[in-house]
Amino acid sequence: MYLSVVSPIFNERESIPLLYEAVKKALGEIKDWELILVDDGSTDASYDELIKIAEADPSHVRLIRLRRNFGQTAAIAAGVDHAQGELIVLIDADMQNDPADIPMMIAKLDEGYDVVSGWRKSRQDNASRRLPSKIANWIIGKVTGVPLHDYGCTLKVYRREVITGFRLYGEMHRFIPAFANSVGAKIAEVVVNHHPRRFGKPKYGLERTMKVVLDLFTVKFLTSFSSKPIYLFGGLGFSLMSFGMILFLFLAVRRLGWGVSVVASPLFTISIMIFILGVLSIFMGLIAELLVRAYYESQDKKTYFVRDRRNVN
Ligand code: UDP
Ligand code: MG
Numbered sequence: 001m002y003l004s005v006v007s008p009i010f011n012e013r014e015s016i017p018l019l020y021e022a023v024k025k026a027l028g029e030i031k032d033w034e035l036i037l038v039d040d041g042s043t044d045a046s047y048d049e050l051i052k053i054a055e056a057d058p059s060h061v062r063l064i065r066l067r068r069n070f071g072q073t074a075a076i077a078a079g080v081d082h083a084q085g086e087l088i089v090l091i092d093a094d095m096q097n098d099p100a101d102i103p104m105m106i107a108k109l110d111e112g113y114d115v116v117s118g119w120r121k122s123r124q125d126n127a128s129r130r131l132p133s134k135i136a137n138w139i140i141g142k143v144t145g146v147p148l149h150d151y152g153c154t155l156k157v158y159r160r161e162v163i164t165g166f167r168l169y170g171e172m173h174r175f176i177p178a179f180a181n182s183v184g185a186k187i188a189e190v191v192v193n194h195h196p197r198r199f200g201k202p203k204y205g206l207e208r209t210m211k212v213v214l215d216l217f218t219v220k221f222l223t224s225f226s227s228k229p230i231y232l233f234g235g236l237g238f239s240l241m242s243f244g245m246i247l248f249l250f251l252a253v254r255r256l257g258w259g260v261s262v263v264a265s266p267l268f269t270i271s272i273m274i275f276i277l278g279v280l281s282i283f284m285g286l287i288a289e290l291l292v293r294a295y296y297e298s299q300d301k302k303t304y305f306v307r308d309r310r311n312v313n
Contacts, residue, residue, distance in 0.1 A: 233285025244275030
C-alpha cells in the first residue's frame with residue numbers, strides 16, 4: 001500500500017460524502033490508496049453515511065468505529081494503527097482542510113522530507129481562535145526547536161516510520177512533527193487551503209490552548225530527556241545546590257563584616273532548604289532513570305532510530 005489517508009470524525013454527517021468525493025478526486029492519479037475513516041463516537045447520523053461509502057467503495061474505504069468519543073488524537077491514533085500505507089496523511093473530516101492539497105504535499109515529501117506540514121496561511125476561523133494559536137505556535141516552535149507556523153493544522157503527510165513509533169495521548173497529534181524531529185525526521189512546511197466550516201460545529205474552544213501548552217511540557221520532556229532524565233533533574237539539582245551554597249556563603253561573609261547573627265536570618269534557613277532541594281532533585285533523577293529503564297527494556301525499545309540500512313540484517 002502506498003498511501004493511507006486517515007480522518008477522525010465526530011458528528012460530521014454532512015461533510016462525510018464531500019470528504020470522500022474530494023479525496024477520491026485528489027488521488028485520481030495514485031492507484032494505491034486507502035481512506036481510513038474513524039468514527040469517534042458520533043451521535044448524529046455520521047456512521048450511516050460512513051457505512052454507505054464503505055459499502056460503495058470497499059477497495060478504498062476502511063471504517064473504524066470507536067465505542068465512545070475518545071477525542072481527536074485517540075481517533076487519529078486508531079486510524080494510524082490500522083493504516084498500511086508507506087505514506088500516511090492526516091486530514092480533518094469537516095472539509096476545512098482541502099484534500100486537493102494532498103498531491104502537492106506528496107510531491108514536496110518526495111524532495112527528500114519525512115514530514116510535510118500544512119500551513120493554513122489564510123486561516124478561516126475567528127480571530128479569537130487565531131491569535132492564541134499564533135502565540136502557541138511560536139512557543140511550541142521555541143521549545144521544541146521545530147519552528148512551524150501551524151502545528152494545529154491536521155493536514156500533514158508523514159512517512160510511516162516517523163509516525164508509528166510512539167503513542168499519542170491527550171491533544172498530542174499536533175506534536176507529531178516534534179516527535180518526528182526527535183527521531184531525526186526532515187520536516188518541510190507548505191501553505192495549504194483552508195475553508196470556513198460549512199456544516200456541523202467546531203468541537204473546541206479556548207480551553208484547548210491550555211491543554212496544548214500543558215502537553216508541550218510532556219513533549220519537551222519526552223523528546224529531550226526521556227532516555228536521560230537525570231540530566232534534567234541532576235542539572236536542576238546542581239544549580240539549586242550551588243545557589244543554596246552561594247547564598248549561605250554570602251550570608252556568612254556578611255555576618256563577618258557586619259556582625260549580624262547568621263542563624264537569625266530567614267535567608268539562612270532558605271539557603272539550606274534550597275541546597276536540600278537540589279539534593280532531592282538529583283535523587284528524583286535517579287528514580288526517573290529506573291523508570292526509563294523499565295520503559296525501554298520491558299518493551300525492547302531502542303534509544304536510536306535508523307534511517308537506512310545497507311548490507312546488514
Ligand atoms: N474530532 C474528533 N473527535 C473529537 C473532536 C473532533 O474526531 O472529539 C474531529 C472532527 O470531526 C474534525 C476534526 O477532529 O474532523 C477537527 O475538529 P474541529 O474541526 O472541531 O477542530 P478545528 O478545525 O477547530 O481545529
Ligand atoms: Mg475544523
